[in-house]
Amino acid sequence: MNRVVITGIGAVSPLGNTFEESWEAAKAGRSGIGPITKFEASDMPWKVAGELKGFDAAFYLSGKELMRLDPFIHYAVAASAMAAEDAGLVRMAAITERHFRSDDDYLASGGVVIGSSRGGISTLEKAFRKDRSLGSTGSRWGRISPYLMPATTISMASSYVAQKLGIKGYCLGISNACASGTNSVGEAYRLIRTGFIGPVLAGGSEAPICRLCIKGYGASGVLSRIADPTASRPFDRTRDGFVISEGACVMVLENMENALRRGSKIYSEIIGYANTIDAFHQTKPDKAGEARAFMAAIADAGLKPEDVNYINAHGTATLLGDRVESEAIETVFQERLPVTPVSGVKSMTGHLLAASGAFETALTAMSIKEGVIPPTINLREKDQTCNLNVVKALTKAEIQIALSSSFGFGGVNAVLVLRSFP
Numbered sequence: 001m002n003r004v005v006i007t008g009i010g011a012v013s014p015l016g017n018t019f020e021e022s023w024e025a026a027k028a029g030r031s032g033i034g035p036i037t038k039f040e041a042s043d044m045p046w047k048v049a050g051e052l053k054g055f056d057a058a059f060y061l062s063g064k065e066l067m068r069l070d071p072f073i074h075y076a077v078a079a080s081a082m083a084a085e086d087a088g089l090v091r092m093a094a095i096t097e098r099h100f101r102s103d104d105d106y107l108a109s110g111g112v113v114i115g116s117s118r119g120g121i122s123t124l125e126k127a128f129r130k131d132r133s134l135g136s137t138g139s140r141w142g143r144i145s146p147y148l149m150p151a152t153t154i155s156m157a158s159s160y161v162a163q164k165l166g167i168k169g170y171c172l173g174i175s176n177a178c179a180s181g182t183n184s185v186g187e188a189y190r191l192i193r194t195g196f197i198g199p200v201l202a203g204g205s206e207a208p209i210c211r212l213c214i215k216g217y218g219a220s221g222v223l224s225r226i227a228d229p230t231a232s233r234p235f236d237r238t239r240d241g242f243v244i245s246e247g248a249c250v251m252v253l254e255n256m257e258n259a260l261r262r263g264s265k266i267y268s269e270i271i272g273y274a275n276t277i278d279a280f281h282q283t284k285p286d287k288a289g290e291a292r293a294f295m296a297a298i299a300d301a302g303l304k305p306e307d308v309n310y311i312n313a314h315g316t317a318t319l320l321g322d323r324v325e326s327e328a329i330e331t332v333f334q335e336r337l338p339v340t341p342v343s344g345v346k347s348m349t350g351h352l353l354a355a356s357g358a359f360e361t362a363l364t365a366m367s368i369k370e371g372v373i374p375p376t377i378n379l380r381e382k383d384q385t386c387n388l389n390v391v392k393a394l395t396k397a398e399i400q401i402a403l404s405s406s407f408g409f410g411g412v413n414a415v416l417v418l419r420s421f422p
Contacts, residue, residue, distance in 0.1 A: 004192045004271075005421060007199075007264040008087025008252030009362045010079040014050035014245050014349050018082060022359075023366050026348060026374040027394055031229040033243050033350050038122075038209045046218050047227040049209050050245025050350030068147040069160065070120030075248035075355075076157035076205035077164055080112070083201060084165060087252035088264060100164050106258070110198030111170030112158040113188045114205055114250065115180025117353040117408070120152025122210040157205050161250075169198045175354075177408025178316075179275075180204050181249065182357030186273035186416055188253050199258070203250035203358035214244055220283065222318050232351075233378040234315035234344030235322050235386040242316040245350035249359035268365035269421045272301025278411025285321055285407055290328035293413035294403065298332075301417040303401060305333050308340060308417075310373060310402040312364045313388075315344030316351050325407065326386040341397060342388045344376040357406035361416055364404045368420045373397050 011018065014032025015025035025032070035041075036049045057066055057074035060081055066074065081100050084090045089107045090100050127148050150156055155173030162171050170191065176183045181204025188202035208214075217223050224231040224241040233239040259266055274296035278289030298305060314325055333340055345360050352359060367373050373395045382390060405415045 001193050002195065003256035003269060004189045004253055005256045005259050005269050006251050006267040006365050007254050007259050008083040008089070009267065010082025010086060011247065011249040011359055011362065012052055012055055012075050012078050013247040013249070013352065013359060014052065017052065017055045019249070019362060023363065026345060026363060027372060029348065029375040029377045029394065031348050031377060033229045033232060036209065039211055044215065044218070045225050046214055046223045048229070048231050048243055050243055050352065051209060052246060068151055070123040070151050071207035072116055072120060072205045073157050073160050075207060075246070076114055076161055076250065079203060079205065079248040079250040080161040080165065080201050083250045083252050087199070088262065089199065089252065090165065106198060108166050109169045110167045111188070111191065111196065111200040112162045112167055113172045113174065113184045113200060113202045114158040114161065115174040115176065115184040115354040116154045116157055116205050117175060117177050117180050118206060118208040118213060119154035119175070121213050122207055123148065123152050125210045125212045161201060170196065170200070176412050177410055178353050179357060179406040179408040179412045179414040180354035182361065182404065182406035182414035182416060183275055185251065185358055185361055186275060186414055189270045189273050192253055192255055197255070199252050199254045201250050202253055203248065204354035205248035206353040206355045207246045208244055208353055209246050217244060224317065230378045232317050232347050234317045234347050234376060235326070235382055235388060235390050236379050237381045237383045239317040239319065239322065241318050242346065243350035245352045247352045247355050247359065249355055249362050251358065251362055266421045268368050269419045270416060271419045272297045272417030274300055274415045276413045278413070280411050283409050285324040286411060287324050287327045287331065289411055290325060290407060290413050291331040293415045294328065294332045294405070297403065297415035297417050303417070306336055308401050308403055309399045310367060310397060311340060311342045312360050312402065312404040313342050313344050314405050314407050315346050317346065322383070323385045326388050330387055337387065338389055340389055341373055341391045341395065343373050343391045345374065347377045347379065357414065361404045364402050364418055368399045368402055368418060371396055371398055
């Protein structure tokens with residue numbers, strides 16, 4: 001089996017338009033949550049979101065591409081270009097010219113695996129509104145763009161990244177609810193581990209801040225109604241739901257031998273992965289299923305729970321989700337629970353759906369590399385049913401082994417195990 005390492009990271013998030021900006025903001029405990037500006041939300045009870053701020057996709061895509069592609073693809077391309085540049089696979093000079101293709105056969109032989117839960121939902125909503133409006137004027141059909149279907153399909157994020165970078169080896173789009181980004185990284189890990197030669201760009205991308213998506217999640221009772229930047233409160237007694245957010249994170253995964261041969265910097269090593277299903281309920285999480293995912297990932301890494309030094313929790317700030325996740329962690333770690341630090345990044349970012357798992361994995365890799373754990377903000381009074389050692393301030397820690405977890409509707413669970421390198 002090949003060893004798999006992370007050699008490049010790119011991201012656009014509510015915390016910053018690069019991964020470096022996002023990481024620094026996370027360490028500083030800054031919130032990326034604010035009032036919804038993408039549409040008029042005054043008539044809804046859900047007032048805040050984690051929007052990108054000042055992001056310009058024109059740096060990465062032409063005017064025609066911007067019009068023809070949904071924003072979740074814009075974000076995926078930007079994050080992928082930055083990750084590939086960070087890994088030394090493309091030159092930034094080429095990126096500024098919106099031409100990322102490399103003549104390098106190694107990159108061309110690689111793969112792309114990107115997840116999304118909602119895909120092009122905002123573009124679909126706009127098309128529906130336009131069609132209904134034009135139809136009401138007497139026209140039999142509204143003018144629908146011929147690019148509507150390819151622009152909104154979930155797999156187009158992976159496909160378009162491959163097209164922009166000239167990658168011809170492997171391509172996969174994953175939609176597994178909020179676990180999609182973690183699943184994408186995990187499946188890329190398995191691909192390389194079992195012999196795939198080229199590098200794989202893996203992560204998640206999401207652009208769900210539209211009326212349809214927010215009203216849909218709101219109707220299901222999972223969104224916060226708190227109308228200020230403290231709305232995302234993982235593990236807090238006053239939490240009332242998650243804050244929906246947008247963004248993307250993509251990492252370059254490589255066979256360790258190839259990475260060392262190229263002289264690449266290495267953020268962390270991925271050593272375990274589990275993908276399980278509760279087979280329990282359409283929306284309710286299951287403690288036993290989540291615990292099984294933790295144990296399966298730890299076993300895949302050839303470790304025991306006592307070997308784990310840090311857990312980057314899913315921590316969405318829903319009433320039931322945080323409690324069940326806490327119970328699952330307690331089931332697995334038992335007497336180690338008081339000394340195992342846990343953090344909730346979504347307190348700052350909100351929930352980027354599929355992108356969250358990839359982004360949180362990248363932050364976990366940085367925590368290992370720099371020896372610090374970002375704070376969980378907005379935690380004023382911990383819920384007594386969430387019996388975890390939640391980190392509330394930037395904390396120094398020697399981390400050898402860390403977990404990053406994601407859970408989603410349908411009872412899907414994904415957990416990754418990362419190890420310090422060397």
